[in-house]
Amino acid sequence: MGVNIRDIIPDQARREVDLKALKGYVIALDGYNMLYQFLSAIRQPDGTPLKDSQGRVTSHLSGLFYRTINLVEEGLKPVYVFDGKPPEMKRKEIEERVARKKEAAEKYAKAKESGSIEEARKYAQATSELSSDMVSEAKRLLDYMGIPWVQAPADGEAQAAHLAQKGDAWAAGSQDYDSLLFGAPRLVRNLAITGKRKLPNKDEYVEVKPEIIDLNAMLKALGITREQLILLGILVGTDFDPDGIKGYGPKTALNFVKGVKDVTKALESIKSQLPGDVDPFKIFDYFAKPPVSSDYRILFKEPDVEKIKELLVREHDFSEDRVVKAAERLAKAFKENLRGKQSRLDMWFG
DNA sequence: CGTGCTCT
């Protein structure tokens, strides 16, 4: 589920903003991460996702369609980045995910049997799995909407970080923090979930706003380099060494890496504390110089309302009224906010 | 997650 460094992000390096503040910025969104959030969240009370008349899941398309339109209406310029082939060293994490989903599926069946709706929903969400067909249809929808997407050779967060480093995007957008380890100068969180949200099991509402994290401000405030940040990630655990090293949470790991002068020596010293098949040097290199592609172009086009209708209404039984209305909003927003508009690239944190 | 309606 990505590297967990939430607890050490310094306040000086983060800023909560309104969506409006992101007007004019290209943001390289982690497509898989976004689709997963929609698939997990857009469900009936008992956990059933939205489906078309043939039983195919459509929650991810609904979320992607309406959310992207709202982002574009606010003037944000989204580019979706999709994962390619995961590296071999991610196998353990992927296997563990499969096991977690299987377990969730069993608990879901039990909860449904016992009539516990809320439990059922919780476990149904945890079974969420994106198929390659679902990703392909999301790409098709983006094509029809005129929203660009980029295919990553490997990790999508690495590719998003690459776009941001090259200045083709202002920031990476994801709920996970990995893009910071991959060198993204800025990370924007909460772009799939902005607005008032009910807290689970509570009668309380919180306002969720986009959160910007600035890599340089973060490294400066923590007093570490990006190399030390990657080392920190390996200590607490990444998708490539999911358990990390016993005894190291983010804070302990921060203290440790602050004392590290020679990263090579540090990697050598932690090697023996990791499972035999986990090579910290390989993980370090993967974050420091990940496989990325420069063969992409970011072009915002006029939406094709007929094609959108064909996909969502004809093929997937969306309501024609709603789809046409939303597509027209998108066409208007394209003309006002995207067509011929220059992207903003200015900095925020000095 | 979102839209869209009702009620205040």
Added chain:
DNA sequence: AGAGCACGG
């Protein structure tokens, strides 16, 4: 304008 709720596919 904004909260609450039903429903979308």
